Amino acid sequence: MTSFLVIGHTASTDASFPLDDLPGMGGRMDLISRVIASSLFLSHGIRTDTICDILLLGPPHPGRIIRFDGSDLKSLSPDERNIASYIKKALAIPAGRTYRKAGPGLFTRKGTLGDLITEKNYAVLDESGTDIRTVALEDMPDAFLLSDNRNFTEDERSVVRDLPKYALGPSIVHADHAIVLILNEIDRRRSGWI
């Protein structure tokens, strides 16, 4: 099982955000949608061993978590608009402190980075980190924390400061592209490719 947690610093927590304006009124929900697609889609199917959690920190109720669990997702298409419609569906149900099901493979609850960070052994990406290609299968993290298009805030940096850090290459890429690289690395290790 591989897990991703992505912070959407401006991502709307109002289910009424318009599907026609994911970058603006959605608060970069386009990027969040692509992150989910990168985590879950193979060419002809869903990665059933992968979970993608999104921490939405936009208005009006920052601190909402949406979970996409590949083991049970149904009918998801990879286009931004379709994925964002799942997020809207999850935002539309009331959320408490524990996960509530909004559909097959789709869950939501309230929470903070401080809550989430203790639940798994997260690693983060950092240019100065260990090159992920040098990591053996048994040392490969199974949970990765990423930020959206913004850097971690000062508060977030204090939470993630001591987490293991990995680098993906010489170019700094979008979060959705970073996830593609991480999963390729894990796929290769598990299948005995170099």
Added chain:
Amino acid sequence: MTSFLVIGHTASTDASFPLDDLPGMGGRMDLISRVIASSLFLSHGIRTDTICDILLLGPPHPGRIIRFDGSDLKSLSPDERNIASYIKKALAIPAGRTYRKAGPGLFTRKGTLGDLITEKNYAVLDESGTDIRTVALEDMPDAFLLSDNRNFTEDERSVVRDLPKYALGPSIVHADHAIVLILNEIDRRRSGWI
């Protein structure tokens, strides 16, 4: 310079396709938009040394090429809807047999795979191909031909049969994700990373 050529087997060649239905009436224009984003976007900028050509084969006038040239693109955002609006803009101008400029870094012409394939030394992706990680910088192809969500047709296969073949890993991934992996490989070679 790295070039990608992606075949959009059903991608609309009518500039009036709706931005609200890229997968359906756009003929999987969502996927085409993501392929362009993968080819051109870094975290904070555009890959100025990369070109992404799309061969649109959907109705009503199959055989239209749209070129996104990173060296001159302006104001492109990575969301599907924005990129698709550039494709609409390029489709809206009349096209002949040579490239015509539709905007900064945006060009269009008519053409077939047979025309395009002779213009660069293309490589293709194939599970049975050489693992791209084993390829030295000097042997790395600088032009890649990919298909959308469909396999190459029989006619296309006859055109690409003798091209060099490379594999990216044990999992077959979407074309946009494949491009992320190829560019990471090239970035690493050029920067002396393993």
